[in-house]
Amino acid sequence: MTDRIAEREETAVAAPRIDWIPILLTVGVALVALPLIGSFSTWMTLTVAALAMGMIIFIMASGLTLVFGLMDVINFGHGVFISVGAYMSLLVLWPLTGWVESPSIWLNIAVLVLCILVAMAISGLFGLAFERVIIRPVYRQHLKQILVTMGGLIIIEQLLHVFFGGSPITIALPQNFRGGLAIGPDIIVERYRLIAVVVGVIVFLAMMLVLNRTRIGLLVRAGVENPEMVEALGYRIRRLFVGVFVAGSALAGLGGVMWGFYQQTLTVGMGLQVLVLIFIVVIIGGLGSIGGCLIGSLLVALVANYTAFLEPKVALISNIALMLLVLMWRPQGLYPVVKV
């Protein structure tokens, strides 16, 4: 009896321990790249750019890994929510062109925040409908989930075609976010990348806080462990899951806005293109792990940037190679969460 209590206490203490090896690995990759690149300022520019890129990837991927980790639903339609988010920012950008071109930084920030809010709201709504119509009948059936979410992806993508047309749409960054910023001798960082880092850090901290420090987060985590018990205690687990799915879709929408501004060109297929990258990231990070998703995003972005500088041909397959290496080392990803 006492043994069991002691054991429980031990696991309770052991739970928040952080596995440092993947984090050190990411830092190690950056450090190894330094002598290979040779010049410190080039290395610094590449690294900062990669960190920003990694943050955008993280925002896009976090929703997918959240939904999978908590609901055990693999959403191949996630990519299309990214496109939806990006296109919805047009609804703000078209009427508010004056704010975009305005020299006032506050109006610029306001327009970005508005874009984000609108995109998150609408892709969240899409998520609500998507969960209700497409995913609900196929809970716990992975094969069918892959098929129907793929079908949902095709449908929403085609609807975007209908309403926005098939040709690429260029969008302009708000006035003050354009161009670069010198943060040291010969080190120039695009301003927008700094904003991406800020947004990414906010998203990461918010997710961590909600999941680990609030009642809803507690319920969600409990629901993952033992849904029947949570239900028996009087909570509606379905509603909880719907909320998680909507949050995941809204995150995809947010990622879509950030990605759209980053590319400055919107195409209907952009979500599907980036979906592959997102899959690689969540596989590397470990399906369902949010910390792993962050590390995976940064690792992928760093490796992609360094190889693109050192050996452009290799960069074409650097992501895949990285994924295979990680899987050889840890077949479940860097931070294994999901039970096989």
Added chain:
Amino acid sequence: MLSRVLSGDYPRSPILTAALLVILFALALAPFLFPGAQPLNVAAKICVFVLLVASYDLLLGYTGIVSFAHTMFFGIGGYGAAIVLSRLGPSWSALALGIIAAIVVAGTLALLIGLFSLRVRAIFFAMITLAVATAFLVLASQLSGFTGGEDGLNYSVPEILRPSFRLFDAPLFGTVVNGRIITYYIVFFAALAGFLLLLRVVNSPFGSVLQAIRENEFRAEALGYPVVVYRSIASVVSAVMAALAGFLLALWLRYTGPDTTLSFAIMIDVLLMVVIGGMGTLYGAVIGATLMTVAESYLQTILGSLGKLGAGAGIPFVSTLLSADRWLLWLGILFILSVYFFPTGIVGKLRTHWLNRKNKALQKRSGSASNK
């Protein structure tokens, strides 16, 4: 005899049997029944896609794993033919080398992917194959020195297969038997042989184990069947067949490029064909591939004219919703509906329909017998 050819797997529904026979005869006699380049093109495409979709069904329908790399193997077959023919010139030995190389590459790659990802979780397989296939597509369109890049490769085929070649001096049944028709028959018979071989595979003890794995992985493992090994073999067989299909397409088109073999659109087509035709029945591949290919070739124009009608009536968005480019929208809806409401597809529906009728007739007969 017929049982041997079909490996004991009959269509088990009169409507299905009739449909299959019609398709078989139409394809077998296509050059004589439907003269002209366009219908023959459609017929050849159907043959290739029947084989491709059937090989995909071995994975999706029989083994229960989703792969998004099937077009990659299709492409390996296509590029196998394209690269040898454009490098070594149009000779039969080059063709033989091409197909052997394609089979070896496709098989090895499938085995590697399988060993990497099949031991973890089925979901990983879907995601990893998607990633690998995308990387392959990027490589094929970037390494232009080797693959021709975005433009693809044009090449000529051995002399007998060229349009200018005549097998007989006089036309046969009103059709000139030229190299194109010979090529068509090579495609047709190779696809038929491949299909029958796949039918043999799924109806063998090996195929039964695959279905057992699909139904209950743990039980199959507990009964002593190494699941990973079986799945890997299934994925290798499927990859080799897809490569063969790609090879046939390359032979027919005399052109191979990323759009004809590797693009994601083809992967989606294949998925739709399998699901609409019927997962877990190879005859579903025949029905699905034929319906979709014919519809894609002819129905798009009908949809387009419907859309113009709608625009004429002044209803907004109807013309865009119904335009020929938006045909994927309707297919997507059909796809989801079929996954929900008839997961066994057209073939499954026909079979259960026939089974119910037979059972009812049996009950009636036994009912009237007991009354006496």
